Amino acid sequence: MKPSFRILLPLILLPVLSFGFSGAHAFELGDPLKGEKVFRKCKACHAVGADAKAKTGPVLNGVVGQSAAAKAEFKYSKAILEASQQNQLVWTVENLNEFLTKPKAFLPGTKMTFAGLRKEKDRQDIVAYLATFETEGGS
Template sequence: MRIITLVLAGAALGYAVGAASAQEMGDPAAGEKIFNKCKACHAIGEGAKNRIGPELNGIVGDKPGADRGGYKFSKGFQDWAADKTAWNETLLTQWLTNPRAVVKTTKMAFPGLKKDADLKNVIAYLASFDAKGGKQDPAAALKAAASK
């Protein structure tokens, strides 16, 4: 009986943790507004092309530095990205908080986002696009990226 109770308690806890994680995900609609700060250099969605920075379709779960339509990343970024497996919420949060603190020689001149809510929201927005610029479930994309 004790084992069954522990299994049920663990299942309930796992459900509660999963529910909390889903509630903690940012709001893609709010993230779209924050992404306006990024549009001068980046594009996302159907027909997105590289600009000063790479297009960002399917970025969540993709390997940092992976081919983005021929975009040429800086050597410093390539060196930093070499041992990274995927852009997940943690890595994107680090990067978007202050890109130059992560890679001093990055081409990205953006000073970063300082508010936690802005970071979560823009990451949720990025996660809502698949590799072709179509819409996808951002929670599923973030979950898949976390397991890489």
């Protein structure tokens, strides 16, 4: 049985996304299958996949490596729009990790009301899961 592309994608992306990052503790991608379970906490406001539609939050297809506020059809907060000007905020795996830890601390003024994910493993897994979705699809 051949492994699914969605499972292999994070393994392919990890060296690319983490290139140039150094430090005592670099953020690592986790298990996308476990991340799918963690994403249940996000489903009230976000969607992923080919038929995804924006809800309270934007569709998250292609979010890993993407500039913030990249979905033209979504009305973002002033804070995220200002952070995204001239590509000042890109959703790298490290930025996603920090944002998902405590969104309002990472980006004061964000509309995202989610308190955050305390467990680093949950954040690693959810970022790995999000990395399996390409930019195309959804609205």
